[in-house]
Amino acid sequence: MERHAENNCPTAHKAPVAPYYAVIFSSTLSDNAEGYGAMADRMVALAKEQEGFIDVESAARTSGGFGITVSYWRDLESIRKWKNVSEHAAAQRMGRDAFYKNYRLRVARVERDYAFERDE
Amino acid sequence: MERHAENNCPTAHKAPVAPYYAVIFSSTLSDNAEGYGAMADRMVALAKEQEGFIDVESAARTSGGFGITVSYWRDLESIRKWKNVSEHAAAQRMGRDAFYKNYRLRVARVERDYAFERDE
Numbered sequence: 001m002e003r004h005a006e007n008n009c010p011t012a013h014k015a016p017v018a019p020y021y022a023v024i025f026s027s028t029l030s031d032n033a034e035g036y037g038a039m040a041d042r043m044v045a046l047a048k049e050q051e052g053f054i055d056v057e058s059a060a061r062t063s064g065g066f067g068i069t070v071s072y073w074r075d076l077e078s079i080r081k082w083k084n085v086s087e088h089a090a091a092q093r094m095g096r097d098a099f100y101k102n103y104r105l106r107v108a109r110v111e112r113d114y115a116f117e118r119d120e
Numbered sequence: 121m122e123r124h125a126e127n128n129c130p131t132a133h134k135a136p137v138a139p140y141y142a143v144i145f146s147s148t149l150s151d152n153a154e155g156y157g158a159m160a161d162r163m164v165a166l167a168k169e170q171e172g173f174i175d176v177e178s179a180a181r182t183s184g185g186f187g188i189t190v191s192y193w194r195d196l197e198s199i200r201k202w203k204n205v206s207e208h209a210a211a212q213r214m215g216r217d218a219f220y221k222n223y224r225l226r227v228a229r230v231e232r233d234y235a236f237e238r239d240e
Binding site: 059062067101102105107117 | 180182237
């Protein structure tokens with residue numbers, strides 16, 4: 001059964017009514033990524049403390065080092081503030097200086113949101 | 121070096137000028153997912169043939185079966201048509217009937233797009 005997120009969905013605590021915003025971060029690690037895991041974990045914990053944070057989803061890195069993290073935010077202002085949190089800004093520099101071979105960052109406005117949950 | 125995708129970026133062949141659209145599909149497999157991998161591979165191949173398709177990124181599933189696939193499209197009309205391609209519609213039904221424990225599908229308008237590529 002497909003449900004609209006705004007219609008009494010069981011995961012509604014994570015489902016604000018659209019529109020809200022997504023930051024889609026897809027990246028490939030460099031060969032010089034020692035310490036990356038601890039930094040990534042810390043950034044997730046720090047993001048969760050920010051005003052306007054909604055949720056974050058990460059999918060595991062393959063052996064090739066490719067991964068996707070999508071974070072969700074109330075509005076563009078929350079994303080702008082999170083980008084400029086000093087510890088996060090330092091992590092971004094470390095990412096560019098050492099951890100990442102490449103990345104792609106997209107800011108997107110979520111317009112529709114559906115959740116499916118199996119009825120057991 | 122951070123580059124705007126529209127500024128002569130080396131990955132520009134995959135970087136249309138925003139706005140374009142993203143379909144963020146995050147899902148957890150059920151215990152009944154035999155045949156899922158072949159179906160997923162076929163859907164990626166089929167998506168690439170569609171009018172308005174731009175790109176697709178998938179991150180590997182963890183042992184818990186969670187994964188994220190993001191596909192990128194020229195406009196909402198391309199996404200609507202892709203949703204209704206009959207072989208894709210059949211795959212969606214199989215997903216709900218068997219493969220997925222849960223999923224979340226978000227349609228989002230990409231407003232900003234940055235690419236970083238390490239200078240070696």
